[in-house]
Amino acid sequence: MENKKENIAIKINHVYKSFKLVYDKAYTLKERLVRHHNKANYREVLNDINLTIDKGETVALIGVNGSGKSTLLKLMTKIIYPTKGNIIVNGKLTSLLELGAGFHPDFTGRENIYFNASIFGLTAKEIDKRIDDIISFSELGELIDNPVRTYSSGQYMRLAFSIAINVDAEVLLIDEILAVGDQHFQDKCFNKLAELKNSDKTIVIVSHSLGTIEKLCDRGIWIHNGKVMMDGNISDTIKEYIKNCG
Amino acid sequence: MIKEIKEVYKYRELLKSNIKKDIRGKYKGSFLGVLWSFVNPLLSVLVYAIVFPFILKSSQENYVTYLIIGIIPWTFFTTAISQGTTCILVNAGIIKKVYFPREILPISIVLSGIVNFVISCLIILLFVIISGIGIGINILYLPLLVIIQSILTLGIIFITSSINVYIRDAEYIINFLTSMLFYATPILYSSDLFPENMRWIHTINPMAGLINAYRDIFFNKVAPNLKIITIIGVISIVILIFGYKIFNKLEKGFAEEV
Numbered sequence: 001m002e003n004k005k006e007n008i009a010i011k012i013n014h015v016y017k018s019f020k021l022v023y024d025k026a027y028t029l030k031e032r033l034v035r036h037h038n039k040a041n042y043r044e045v046l047n048d049i050n051l052t053i054d055k056g057e058t059v060a061l062i063g064v065n066g067s068g069k070s071t072l073l074k075l076m077t078k079i080i081y082p083t084k085g086n087i088i089v090n091g092k093l094t095s096l097l098e099l100g101a102g103f104h105p106d107f108t109g110r111e112n113i114y115f116n117a118s119i120f121g122l123t124a125k126e127i128d129k130r131i132d133d134i135i136s137f138s139e140l141g142e143l144i145d146n147p148v149r150t151y152s153s154g155q156y157m158r159l160a161f162s163i164a165i166n167v168d169a170e171v172l173l174i175d176e177i178l179a180v181g182d183q184h185f186q187d188k189c190f191n192k193l194a195e196l197k198n199s200d201k202t203i204v205i206v207s208h209s210l211g212t213i214e215k216l217c218d219r220g221i222w223i224h225n226g227k228v229m230m231d232g233n234i235s236d237t238i239k240e241y242i243k244n245c246g
Numbered sequence: 247m248i249k250e251i252k253e254v255y256k257y258r259e260l261l262k263s264n265i266k267k268d269i270r271g272k273y274k275g276s277f278l279g280v281l282w283s284f285v286n287p288l289l290s291v292l293v294y295a296i297v298f299p300f301i302l303k304s305s306q307e308n309y310v311t312y313l314i315i316g317i318i319p320w321t322f323f324t325t326a327i328s329q330g331t332t333c334i335l336v337n338a339g340i341i342k343k344v345y346f347p348r349e350i351l352p353i354s355i356v357l358s359g360i361v362n363f364v365i366s367c368l369i370i371l372l373f374v375i376i377s378g379i380g381i382g383i384n385i386l387y388l389p390l391l392v393i394i395q396s397i398l399t400l401g402i403i404f405i406t407s408s409i410n411v412y413i414r415d416a417e418y419i420i421n422f423l424t425s426m427l428f429y430a431t432p433i434l435y436s437s438d439l440f441p442e443n444m445r446w447i448h449t450i451n452p453m454a455g456l457i458n459a460y461r462d463i464f465f466n467k468v469a470p471n472l473k474i475i476t477i478i479g480v481i482s483i484v485i486l487i488f489g490y491k492i493f494n495k496l497e498k499g500f501a502e503e504v
Contacts, residue, residue, distance in 0.1 A: 114263055121259075122259060
């Protein structure tokens with residue numbers, strides 16, 4: 001039993017999540033006082049989710065828009081907290097929900113690498129070690145010492161992705177950001193993810209590019225209306241998903 | 247509590263980069279750059295130094311130096327409070343998308359305030375030297391005063407920043423309260439000029455005790471009243487613990503509310 005525990009990367013126990021449904025949010029004191037009698041409506045986004053993801057697994061979460069995939073990912077990173085139930089994560093976790101968080105346009109690409117990587121919890125020493133990899137992966141060359149505001153949006157995303165992918169976490173959560181840059185860079189990102197997968201990292205991906213994730217992942221979890229509809233081999237899950245929702 | 251402190255320590259690089267962004271990013275693009283950190287308090291001193299001698303028949307010697315010693319710590323306090331109150335809302339973008347210990351945001355506001363304050367202390371030193379007051383040994387109490395003021399400020403903005411996420415009026419109420427507090431603190435005048443029957447306001451206002459202590463070490467060149475300083479220190483720690491408890495309770499909803 002103990003041995004088994006060590007192999008678990010993410011354990012989700014009976015997780016429920018509901019969001020308060022507000023049409024016109026009472027932000028000010030006056031509104032609060034005037035409308036305090038209004039009953040709040042809740043919308044259940046996740047309904048009794050139970051999942052166990054082992055270390056080294058590459059898992060895809062699929063489902064239609066609004067099915068709760070991203071909410072589940074946000075719960076795993078502790079950006080939001082479950083209404084009921086709990087989530088246990090073993091190992092250093094990094095989520096790539098947004099690229100370029102904390103970028104400051106007036107600072108150079110190099111300085112922004114430090115800003116952005118520090119949001120992921122890296123220390124200066126750890127960033128020093130990775131900075132050459134990050135710069136070479138981004139293929140920005142000498143542009144790296146120019147202010148980020150001079151970058152094109154493609155270059156901006158390339159830098160951001162290079163940082164995120166080089167953070168070197170044990171558990172990696174990715175939300176629909178595979179489509180970054182031109183074809184050449186996309187291929188590179190795909191290869192990097194495949195490399196991470198082979199180096200025994202745990203990866204959870206939310207994506208609608210079914211072709212890409214079929215190649216990359218082993219396991220597919222189909223979520224619909226806040227419930228796990230199917231959990232199994234990626235190809236079977238995708239087939240079932242397309243049959244029902246395609 | 248220890249778990250949380252460890253987590254903040256793990257993210258210390260984020261603190262550093264926030265401070266760097268704050269100090270160097272603030273004046274980027276302006277002509278004088280970081281010099282504005284010096285010029286700003288000097289300009290506000292100028293306003294008071296011109297206006298007040300007309301209204302108040304101030305018999306205070308070296309009034310400008312006297313003012314500066316009050317205004318610079320006060321600027322440290324109010325800037326941190328006003329930036330700190332909005333710090334969660336301002337960073338809504340990253341709060342919604344990235345996990346990091348949320349405490350980092352208020353803490354980095356106070357830390358960059360300290361850096362700014364320490365630089366501004368050079369202005370105080372310049373003025374006490376020029377005015378012939380000179381520098382005494384009691385200036386060594388400065389770090390103690392800075393630490394107490396920082397603890398007090400951090401405690402307050404833990405409370406105000408988290409409440410401001412849920413009730414956005416907080417920001418305006420806080421602004422009003424700090425401008426009231428300005429006049430209830432002996433900055434423009436000395437404590438003895440305050441009407442006797444209202445002196446209690448200074449007793450319960452921790453900033454009053456702190457400003458008087460800054461005056462003691464820079465202007466009067468004596469040791470601050472250690473009994474008062476200890477009491478303020480204890481109160482500040484209590485506010486910090488209480489504030490952190492509130493922050494900790496409310497932070498779970500930040501990503502959904504901002």
